Amino acid sequence: MGMVISSNTLAIFALLSTLILETGNIRKCSSLVLQENHEAEQFHPSTRQRRNVPATVYEYLISLEVNTTNMDQLRNTLKTFAYPAKISSQINVSDVDITTDFTRCPLTTTSPSTGINVSMSVTLDKEYITDYNNKSSSAYRKLESEINSVLKAQYSDIKGFIQAFVTGFRKGSIIIDFVVEGTQVDMNEMAKANKNFTNAIVSVAPVISSVTAQVISSSSIQTPAETYTGENMMLICGPNSTENIDIGPISGSVWKLNDLEIMSSRFKIVNQSKLIVNNVIPEDAGRYECILNGTNLFFIQTGVVKDGQIKQAPNIQLQSEIHVYCKVGQTQPLQCCVQPPYNVNWYNGSTLLPSKNAEKNCITYDYEIKNCSGSQEVFCKVNESVGYEKTTKLTFFTEGLKCQRCSKFCGKTAWNCHE
Structure with a gap:
């Protein structure tokens, strides 16, 4: 039975x-x-x-x-x-048992792909009903099926086409959200397909607005590995060589930091796709987003500048100019300091000078006067970072200069004179 x-x-x-x-x-x-x-x-x-x-x-x-x-x-x-x-x-x-069998169940859907998703939307002059909120409703499925048929017919001829499908409906009158997936994005072809789609979709409902498209990049905004405070930092937005996306000429851009549009004068947009951050501070770390207005396409890309990528610049302290009563054979002590975790050394040109540790993160060098003509420059350089150095200039005199004793790091306007 x-x-x-x-x-x-x-x-x-x-x-x-x-x-x-x-x-x-x-x-x-x-x-x-x-x-x-x-x-x-x-x-x-x-x-x-x-x-x-x-x-x-x-x-x-x-x-x-x-x-x-x-x-x-x-x-x-x-x-x-x-x-x-x-x-x-x-x-x-009573129980649920799971067994694996990779041959009995034939797949009837497309395998997951690694294509590029172009998210699109178009507005139709059609009444929005509450059933469109429910993807299981017969009304939703009917409209979805009608539009999917048009999508496939109009976009299947573009290079690298994989699939096109509706992702949802929104009010106003009806906004159709859909995705066109392909292995590459050629906006000239896409623009032609968009035009054909708007002509063909009138079989479903008249079109109120043209198709808008955006692609979210799978790559990140290019950021420098490290930047020191006070320096400039450049970020670059755009598809990389592996994405195979042609967005065409860029007519405009919007840059955001932590979801807020960047308005500060320290930030300068160059050629739409580059952002220059002047006089970098630690607060410039965060999540950046760029939106490039290409040909019939908005290209969106994000990237993160981590806290560790912005480093506090070395702060070198020394006496920049010293006037020394000249006596051959006598020594003039020189001191240079920097904050942790940096360390410094004295140099005469490219020659490392023997230094002694003084107080924390300070070193001293006893400069020996060998002649009394002109002046001499020595350099205090940071060991860990190229380009961070300061100069002490020693100017020698033998008579006739009246001056007063200066304190540590007294600068150019005070003299260090022989008693």
Whole structure:
């Protein structure tokens, strides 16, 4: 005798389907097999002893075939349920068992691709109904199917086309959001397809506005590995060589830092695709976003400047000019300091001079006067960072100069004179 699938039996399938579909990344196969187990067990509901009055209990094995890329997630989700799971007063799900079989379930959908998604939207002169909020409603599915047919017909001829599909509907009158996926983006071809689409979609509803398109880059804004405070930092926006995106001439751009449009005069946009940050400070670290207005396309890219990429610049302290009473053979002490974690050394040209440690992060060098003509320059350089150095100029005199004693780091306007 054939088995009749009751509404209670279907409830079991509904439970299993719900459990599985909630895990995501799964596609339900078309086959569903219900098998009847005729080895009925008869139990007393409380003592589990066999009753004298026969009570037939049927066990059904529901085989549901699914395709998933994350088996561990599926197993863990199913483990969270307590079994037996009660569906009604007469139905329990005793257990769920997972087996893997990679041959029985034929895939009927396109495998995940690594194409470029161009997100688009167009506004149609059509009344928006609440059913369009529900992707399972018949009204949504009907409109989705109509538009998908037009999308495929109009975009399938562009180079590298993979697929085109509706992603949702919004109010105003109806805004259609859809995606065109391909292995490359040629905006000349895309613009032609957009025009053909707006002409063809009138079979569904008249078009109010032209197609707008945007692509979110899979690459990041180019940022320097490190920048010191007080320096300038340049960020570069645009598709890299592997993205195969031609956005055409750029007519404008918007740059944002931490989701706020950049308005400060310290920031300068150059050729739309470059951002120069002048006199960098630690607060310039954060998430940057650029929006380039290309030919019929908005190109969006993000990038992060981490806190560690902006470093506090070395602050070298020394006496920049010293007037010294000249006596051959005598020494003039020179001191140079810098904040941690940096270290400094004295140089005469490219020659490293022997220095001694003084107070914390300071060094001294005893400069020996060898002649009394003219002046002499020595350099204090940071060891860890190229380009950070300061100069001390020693000017020698022998007589006739009146001056007063100066303090540490007294600068150019005070003299260090012989008593």
